Amino acid sequence: MGRGKGMVNPKLKDELNDQLCEAMLSLETVDECYQFFEDLCTISELKAMSQRLEVARMLRAGHTYDDIVARTGASTATISRVKRCLNYGADGYRIVLDRLAPGEEKEPSHK
Numbered sequence: 001m002g003r004g005k006g007m008v009n010p011k012l013k014d015e016l017n018d019q020l021c022e023a024m025l026s027l028e029t030v031d032e033c034y035q036f037f038e039d040l041c042t043i044s045e046l047k048a049m050s051q052r053l054e055v056a057r058m059l060r061a062g063h064t065y066d067d068i069v070a071r072t073g074a075s076t077a078t079i080s081r082v083k084r085c086l087n088y089g090a091d092g093y094r095i096v097l098d099r100l101a102p103g104e105e106k107e108p109s110h111k
Contacts, residue, residue, distance in 0.1 A: 009090065055082045056093040057101075 027033050037046050051072050058068045059082060068079050086093055 007090070052078065052082050053093070053096070055079055056086055057097055059083050059086055060093075060097060 023036070027036055041049075051074050054072050055068055055074050055078060058071065059079070063071075065076055065079055068074060069076070074082075082093070
């Protein structure tokens with residue numbers, strides 16, 4: 001039986017991952033986040049996570065793959081993976097994007 005949307009993947013749930021999540025929740029400022037991620041991740045790991053979040057934001061706003069590649073440099077494989085997570089994942093991107101930009105338009109403006 002599969003897990004429902006929004007449920008924590010039991011393969012991920014353990015004491016060390018709980019500790020990591022609690023550590024992230026303890027950060028209070030953008031500067032603290034930078035300090036923590038600088039110590040925790042390589043620069044390329046951090047850039048990859050930032051890129052995936054921007055890909056998710058752009059997909060949700062209705063941008064084309066070509067627009068997303070031009071802005072982020074992400075591969076079409078990465079864009080497809082993020083799109084799959086947006087459609088069938090645990091709703092993590094949705095939660096974060098809703099909180100970062102409540103009420104933001106979902107479609108790009110065509111000027």
